Amino acid sequence: MDQQGLHDIEYRCIQEEQPACQAACPLHVDVRKVMTLVRVGDLAGARKLLDRTLPLPTVLGRVCDHLCQGPCVRGSIDTSLAMGAVERTIINATGAATKPLAMPGKGKRAAVMGGDVSALTVAWDLGKKGYGVDVYVAGEAVGGHLLGLSELLPAGALAAELEIMGRLNVVFRAGQTLNAALLDRLGGEYDAVYVEMLDANFLSVGREAVDAVTLALLGRDGVFCGGFVTPGQPLSVIALAGEGRKAAVSMDRHMAGVSITASREREGACPTRLFTNTQGVIPLPGVVPADPGAGLTPAEAQAEAARCLECQCLECVKSCTYLAKYKGYPKVYARQIYNNLSIVQGARSYNQMINSCTLCGQCEELCPSGFSMPDLIVAARRDMVSRGKMPLWAHEFVLEDMAFSQSAAFRLVRAAPGEASCSHLFFPGCQLGGDPAASVPAVYAHLRAGLAGGVGLGLACCGAPAWWAGRQELAEAAMAAFRADWEALGQPRVIAACASCQATFARLAPEIPVVSLWRVLLDETGLPQVGVSLPSGPVAGVRLPAGPVAVHDACTGRHDVAGLAAVREILGRIGVAVEELPASGRLASCCGFGGLQANANPELAAATLARRVAESPRDFVATCSMCRDRLAGAGKRTYHLLDLLFPGGSDDPAERPDPGFSYRHEARARLKRQMLETVWHEPQPPETPPALPLVIPDVVRQVMEARHILDTDVARTVARAEATGRKFTDTATGRHLAGFATARVTYWALYELIDGAAHIHAAYSHRMNVSGVDRQEG
Template identity: 40%
Template sequence: MDSKKVKQWEALCIEEQPPACTAACPLHVDARAMVEKIAAGDFSAAFAIYARIVPFPAIIGHICDHPCEGVCRREEAGGAVRIGLIERALVEASYPTLKRTAQQARRAKRVAIVGAGLSGLTAAYDLLMKGHQVTVFEADAHPLERLHHDYADDLPPSAIAADLGMLQRLGVDIRCRSRVVAGAGPLGLDTLIGDHDAVLLALGPGPALAFSPTVRLTDNGRIDIDPFSRATSHPKVFGGGFHSEQGERYSPIGSVHDGRRAAASIDRFLQGASLTAQRQDDGAGGTCLFVNTAAHPPVPPVEPLDRRAGYSEAEAVEEARRCFPCHCLECVKACPFLAHYKTYPRRAVREIYNNDSIVMGNRKSNRMIDSCALCGLCDAVCPTDLAMGDVCLEARRSMVERGHMPISHHEFALNDMAHARSARFALARHQPGFAASSVLFFPGCQLPASSPDQVVRLYRHLCASIEGGVGLMLDCCGAPAHWAGRQQFHEEIAAELRSTWKAMGQPTIVTACSSCLKTLGQSLPDIPVHSVWPLLSELGWQIEASPAASLPLAIHDPCSGRHAKGVQRAVRELAAAVGAEVRELSGAELTTCCGYGGLAQFANPVVADKIVDQRIGESEDDYLTYCAMCRDNFARRGKRAVHLLDLLLPPIDGSDPAARPDPGFSRRRENRTRLKMALLKDLWDEDMTDPLPQSNVVIPDEVRAQMERKLILAEDVIAVITNAESSGQKLKDRASDHFIATGRAGNVTTWVEYELADGVPIVRRAYCHRMEVEAKP
């Protein structure tokens, strides 16, 4: 896989973008995770998240100006989450659990900090935790003097005392009534510079004219500080503690961030590292995380019973449960494949790329890569149009090309495609009585396998309605080869189809299959290929109301026709013309896969069943579709479903088409072969040698269902029994009187357990294994 393209795919996934609350917080507190823990009643875990980032939990928990609330997406659905009140309740409940230990540095550096406000003390805390020796010089009688005055109504003195006590226990030396002045005296700035490895001037918003001999000042008398690195004109002196404009509203959380950024620069300086290299602006910012707020009902904020005391623990939990929480995951909500693997695109892209890049060792993600239905739903719901199908298909192609993707996941499907392209089904003829064709009907390989009689009736109708001759081409478009990532094989099939089309006089191709319409359109873009449904709608369809249309029908559009709006419109027009009441599910653009697309059904039946079952669960109505595999997969999972042709060409015997079972793979092959035989006989008066095995072997329905799940064909079972009976190569189980026989065809070894009742073989069990045996020298 191309690493550049992989990085582009990764960049498109926004799930790892921070939620708005975290992005707006200057410290990037993970409020989403914190609130999730509180909602679950786990205050200890929530406090651990909070205290890991916030240096002074007791103080900030009471006076944080919580810019997070101003951008909370819950505002759009009832009101912002009261994160500030939750924060305060969390601190009051869990502060006693706070435990901190500063790391021990091998070569601790000495740092002087001038100013014991929130900015200076935050820098002191951060540098101390990194193992440095820190001394704080404060001109006032107490640290954090401003907080005692400005926040007296909100901040209890005990909160200040708790956080200061913690800081001093860690080892910070705070010296009050120690005003630092210019010059070289005991408290002179030049003396501090000489005695320490670095100095931070966390002075607050006022002018600093006294320090002009040592550091450069701005025109308004403040220290000239680089806003990104907090460096000054002196290499050992850094600045902080004030904002870019005089008189700006004071922000406690902003001051903490200011000190933290200065501390990070000082630590880099002490290590001899660049102050700016590989460093992002770590302040408050925005986020491009998409959140579908419309999916959540509006719920108003919880009002505290005691407004002065704030939230009780129970109230904090109730308010925390109003949080969504903010995630994108639109594709994961829609896609059972991603949900099954408990992943999201960015993480999945990394895993897939790593799996593809392995030189030696086991590729543990092969099945995951092959489990994607390539349906495009993730692309349709993704805010940035990231298509996981493109990623998985690219990985399949890359691994197939280098011999790293075993064929086992797709072998059965590719063999079925080979059957559809073999002499047992493939056919290309002009309409009887015509030497040329204006239109070439290409029904695909699955509609003939599911409902061969409707193919005959539809072809006869087209012949009677279209002038110039309607040719018939029975073949497969090659979609399974494309889905399996076998690009060269798919190109070879396309070339063969092109050759047949040219031999037929290059007519317009009309197909009844959405997958054929898409696949042929992509692989043979210069050949005119159209869907049969708009053609039928244009020709007009006059028929009495179909019994199958007597009940409301929920319409399912095949995923391969997600963007074929003209086809979708024509299908609905045709259904209305025969009296059907059609109800929409999610709409054509958001339609899902039936599990067959991308060959997911063969690589991972569990995921494929989840895909189709999720769709089935959307409505109790009978389903209407115009894809044979969709109809049959719904039927396979017990859902009543009809094909559009069941409405246009109701069963002649009057049976209920919605109750028609899934024919299964064995009968699909038989149906294709019998269709070709019938067409040759009835239309062109030609006989075809019957290639279907004539046998009296009985396969009970429950055994046949098990064989379908195991992808065992009836013809293989019959061949095993026939060989065993003619050669005598079989074992007998004396306990059951059953015979056991085996046979191998290609990479498939089939085992059959059967009994003889009056000489008639009755299959009791069948199983197989698929492997390629190689002899190594």
């Protein structure tokens, strides 16, 4: 990611865009912050904020015509905030202004021709910046049309502000004749000149004669013009002040000798892309002052400010446990990730943050401008992998699990018995292949019976874990291996039972036709009912949920509209009512396994899962095996849809626990052996029992599961210790402690030999590379 790429990514996040009120204000007063301070009763703090933003604050704070009020988002719900009235309350309650902080003198001087709002703003701003300013005024009184607003301004308010300006090195020269001759003279005596066009346009020019961005008078170096009157339009005090500020910025830059055109896009009233979700906002009537003539009291202003929505977007952060965890929003994360990759070179600072995203894509669906954290995170992970900066702990266990699924222990891609090719290929995915419900054989038999042209079976991994881990080459290698088998089988249509597999095929092999298993069951084979026509009754042998269920859609299938609809139609046909979760379909939430979050950040994955579980008290139905098992592991009653269509004998499949990683390994290997024996009638050699059977209590197994330690890892550790005698023995208890170092992982087991079995009391491991140490397995 280069700087331009970073800017392109940042631009898509709109959280830092100004609220509609602030964007509409020519001076960009932070109305949101002002209202926040008033809401908590901090009028002094609100006044400080106004003083930092407004020129002549005790004057403009009272006479401002609040252009911010019209665009107020609250106005679409009930009535806009009374921003002008709140602002006047702040000024009235906090007393006279104090001299603002000014910069040291710069040794340059500017002249201002005119004494109305825009001219006074130019003088105020340049005086604060350390310039000497002389204000040339026609007549004896300074203030222009402010002098006619006595009903809003208490006596002496304007004079007090002018006195402050005098202490900012601003000198008022009244009784002047403002004409072209004076301009010519001032142009030679001062470093920059501002001409206010409000009353007498002695230059006989209109807006077309000045640059729209800088207000520079075309063809006249160092002269700037503003305060034009637009015929038929009401005079706006705050718009005049905004024009004066724009001119002051140009004059400052001109006198400093820097570009007067750079970075001027957001000056004055401007559009904003900020989105504020008003769904569910309760209407609240505006506060009516008890004494309309006196305006809002401080208490009334506080109540009115409490109606402020404090507009911001954060749509993605509100819905994502991961984004909320790191106390920011996508634009902030983009900068942090860029710094991590380009400055500290992936050393450590944000590694866990980069590796903790589920890559589910919900944020992109919620974002009004389509910001995609997955795109950013995958690019960052690939960058870290390419430079050898990806920490081992983040993904290694899952990549080892993927390697197992690609090994001869599980991999099996072939046509039906006696056939060399097929029209369809059932691809259950590696996690469903390890499901304890063992539904794959029944589904495969059903597909073979219902589809013409032959149905093959594909047991393998699609490569999704490698893609999630940023191992692009490994993911593509897995898909290339599958593609070769697919072509050898005559390029059949793939029937995918896993949404992640379906998404991975679309990403890495779009030429391979893939359809959801649920659509095939619904549209082509019919549901597996015994002696009953489709719509008329439930599947034989299935105990259906007692009430409505909530469908947990796999986040990776959020764009499979046909598949999502099929799931709901299947449930309807077998008589199961559905209550939609708040985050379903296109907006589905992740279970915490996606993107390998559960491996890189187990605590965050548990919080992600808990948030999903809390969305409904209903039983869940999932179509992803890993989602089902994780939900069950969190105590949520959850069915796999195949539990309802192809019952596996469990009395209550919604209560089936998460089987764990070790069971899934064994179940995958067992599935391949079963399919070869029962479908292809190929006898398999008997499984070799372990030399020492393991007895693992549930409490120890839970620790092993959390630490990603398989039964086979513990079995190897114990077997090696017993074969070599390399172990520590506690003579008091008879327990042994043994370690076993593989290429990068050292496993430890505390065990006791009882009646020819190893009773495991504890197990732990650590993953690291130690430079210069030979750690060959065994």
